[in-house]
Amino acid sequence: MNYQGAGFFPDEVITRILSRLPIKCLFRARAVCKVWRKLLSEDYFVRLYNEASVRDSMVVVEVSESLESVPTFICVDSSRGVSEFSLGFLNDRVKVRASCNGLLCCSSIPDKGVHYVCNPVTREFRLLPRRERPMNRFHPDGEATLVGLACDLCAQTFSVVLAGYHRTFGHRTDGTFICFVYDSESNKWRRIVSFQDDHFTHMNKNQVVFVNGALHWLTGxxxxxxxxxxxxxIWRKMSLPEQLSCGSGNRLYLLELDGCLSIIQISEGWLNIWVLKDYEMENWQMVDRVSLRCIRGLVPGIFPISQTSEYLFLASHKQVLVYQRKSRVWKEMYSVKNGSTLPLWFSAHAFRSVILSCK
Structure with a gap:
């Protein structure tokens, strides 16, 4: 084969093949030779690998049999099925609070106020420095109302956002909305004060989307x-599509789709996918309309978790489903076999397998 005539050299072909391997296979391939081992640390290869990984979204779910039991983490992949992974390398009992581009933000369960950012595929992590003060005096455990993780794959940096209402003693009003932002480059927190009058449900907190250098939440x-x-x-507000309204039987969820902001609308047996095509002009377009007739019994309790142009992951109380958008086929990817204390959507996050150091 004439690689040069096709615009490729043999080394380039090997590089592109390696960039499409699953992360575990890629790490095993490092033992083949010194050239391959060095390749994994080169900026060009890291960029190639992460660009391919971004198009292959997965779902991470925490499964607990009881509040006292050690949680089990599973990863659901549309092509490779279900696999377990451990966060034991953190040497702590944690719960996942946010996910972005392959990194997880975890909070310690026994030691409130302690947070980690880790990459479970490389088993690297960073213990974040403690904040200036608890987020809310009325919450002695120090848990923030909103938790966001922003991972910039191009710059190889990340930020963690912890936000909530701070109320002084003797006042029943919500008070001031205080936000702490951690920057991985400076290894420091900075404080932002704002006045917000919007509230958030659990799923609004769980579904935070990082695009265009900003974090996005749906209001309650x-x-x-x-x-x-x-x-x-700066905090600001963005409008929803004019055609959307949330009423009885009409639910909205915020996701990411191929680097764009996306809204999933579930209404009257239909699932509509909206995408923000023009971020500056706030131009929304509906790109797909999916019938929910095949999963009619699960519709009241399903939550969209992750999506690509080819498939959509949803979680119910005890199941993780995938919808193939081209073939329009539904498939059950995972089902809880025993009694779980919490529904799966309560602890489900979008996930990707990337090469990015947290140290």
Missing amino acids: SFSCILVLDLHYD
Whole structure:
């Protein structure tokens, strides 16, 4: 084969083949020769591998049989099925609070206020420095109302956002909305004060999307999207599509789709996928309409977790489903075999397998 005539050299062909291997196979391939071992640390290869991984979204789910039991973490992949993975390398009992581009933000269960950012595929992690003060005096455990993780694969940096309402003693109003932002480059927290009048349900907190250098949350009233611009440390609001309204039997969820902000609308047996095509002009377009007739009995308790242009992951109380958008086929990927204390959607996060150091 004439690689040169096709625009490739043999080394380039091998590099592109390696960039498409599963992460475990790739790490085993390091033992083949010194050239391959060195390749995994080169910026060009890391960029190639992460670009391919971004198009292959997965779901990470924490499964616990009881509140006292050690949680089990599973990864659900549309092509490779279900696999277990451990966060034991953190040497702590943790729960996952946020996920972004292959990194997980975890909080310690026994030691409140302690947070980690880790890459479970490389088993690297960073223990974040403690914040200035608890997020809310009325919450002695120090848990934030909103937790966000922003991972920039190009810059190989990440930020962690912990936000919540701070109320002084003797006041029943929500008070001031205080946000702490951790920057991986400076290894420091910075404090942002704002006045927000929007509230959040659990799934609004869980489904935070990082695109265009900002973190996005749906408000509890589904009236708008709350945006934190990490470049300028500014909170602002973004409008939803005019055609959307949240009423009886109409639910909205915020996801990411191929680097764009996306809204999943579930209404009257249909699932509509909206994408923000023009971020600056806030131009929304509906790109797919899916019938939920095949899973009619699960519709009241399903939650979209992750999606690509080819498939959509959803979690119910005891199942993880995948919908193939081209073939329009539904498939059950995982089902709880025993009694779980919490529904799967309660601890399900979008996930990707990337090469990125947390140290």
